[in-house]
Amino acid sequence: MTVDDYVSLFIDANLRWEAVGNIFAVAGRSLMATLVNDALLDDGLTTRESLLSQISEAINLCLSLCNHVSCSNELLVSLQVNDVMLKTLQFGDSSYQAWRRLADLSATLYYTGIHQQPSLERESESDPAFLTQWKRGCFAAAFxxxxxxxxxxxxxxxLNYRHCNLTLPLDLSDDVLVADAASFAESVGDLNADGWNNRGQVHRSSLARIRMLLAIFRAQVLEITAARYDDSVSPRAYQVLEEARVTWERCPDILRYDRYDHDACVEHASHADMFTIVSAYLDYLHSRFLLLQYLGRQADENNWALLGTARQIVATIVKTITYRMSLIDMSRDYSWIRYAISTGIMSSTSRAPGAVDRALTN
Structure with missing residues (x-):
């Protein structure tokens, strides 16, 4: 099956509500990144809020119609992924609306079996490469x-990581994914042993891969910190810390904020990519911080590693202030980095008298 063959299954006479809903969901996410005084909204007939309300209602209707049909597929998963993203922007990450839709998305992933996508060596011949990679990308975003x-x-x-096949999407461009089988196989052969491209390029799948990797470690961190502490916890925590460090070191330099300098960030990465790269580094540091904090509280471990990690997080957040967007309104995202993460770090480290001062001055 080619891409054109697949697309023909849900357009024109075969138009499906999942496809219509995806269009509305992507439009809604784009609208959230549009300035309120943008020329597109400067007709005096509508506001961003009213237009967003109409888009949300349209998405709800599409999802309702899909539920009546009771047919779950990767197109519905894509719609639900985009809808969850929109709900977090529209109502906030802590909102019931976002959490409920995420629960619906999780149920669909389990029901369709997308959480158990086979590894590259065991991929089903019934699914073309582009479809397999799309499913992996949807799962990575949800996870x-x-x-x-x-x-x-x-x-x-x-989404319990122990019940999922955590195969990462391949680090390939969208053009390669929709190319013929021979071109796809050739591009896969050019990837390194870890599945990253060797050309120093940042693809959409590159960002999905690094987020998925970090989410896997975060899942292990959450499992450890939620369990009752005993003598077996500390070795497991340090094992996860070391695995995370090794994995991070093996990530391409172009995706590692700690390998960038300010000029390189501005010159070589788009604004949207730069935000993802910064947030990925903060995700890595945050996972380390959570584990070290847990060990410090439960096992009375040395806090200097914890304070050093906190210092790195705060320093990175301060630097992101200089990366405020001039072309796209992503101030909401940068504010999330500055306030959400830094507040947690400062409140945790401030329990020790003078700890923050020492961490920031070292």
């Missing part, structure tokens, strides 16, 4: 959002 919300609001993850 990442699930671990983010579980972390910040103390909720149990809805």
């Amino acid at each position: 990442y959002v699930d671990k983010c919300l579980a972390t910040f609001f103390g909720r149990p993850p809805l």
Whole structure:
């Protein structure tokens, strides 16, 4: 099956509500990144809020119609992923609307079996490569959002990593994914042993891969910190810390904020990519911080590693202030980095007298 063959299954005479809903959901996410005084909204007939309300209602209707049909597929998963992203922007990460839709998405992933996508060596011949990679990308997005919300609001993850095949999407461009089988196989052969491209390029799948990797470690961190402490916990925690460090070191330099300098960030990465790269580094540091904090509280471990990690987080957040967007309104995202993460770090480290001062001056 080619991409054109697949697309023909849900357009024109075969138009499906999942496809219509995806269009509305993507439009809604784009609208949230549009300035309120943008020329597109300067007709005096509507506001961003009213237009967003109409888009949300249209998405709800599409999802309702899909539920009546009771047919779950990867197109519905894509719609639900985009809808969850929109709900977090529209109502906030802590909102019931976002959490409920994430629960619906998790149920669909389990029902369709997308949580158990086969590894590259065992891929089903019935699914073309582009479809397999799309499913992996959808699962990676859902898995990442699930671990983010579980972390910040103390909720149990809805997607249990022990019940999922955590195969990462390949680091390939969209053009390669929709190319013929020979071109796809050639591009796969050019990837390194870890599945990253060797050309120093940042693809959409590159960002999905690194987020998925970090979400896997975050899932292990949440499992450890939620368990009752005993003598077996500390070795397991240090094992996860070391695995995370080794994995991070093996990530491509172009995706590692700690390998960038300010000029390189501005010159070589788009604004949207730069935000993802910064947030990925903060995710890595945050996972380390959570484990070290847990060990410090439960096992009276040395706090200097914890304070050093806190210092790195705060320093990175301060630097992101200089990356405020001039072309796209992503101030909401940068504010989330500055206030959500830094507040947690400062409140945790401030329990020790003078700890923050020492951490920031070292």
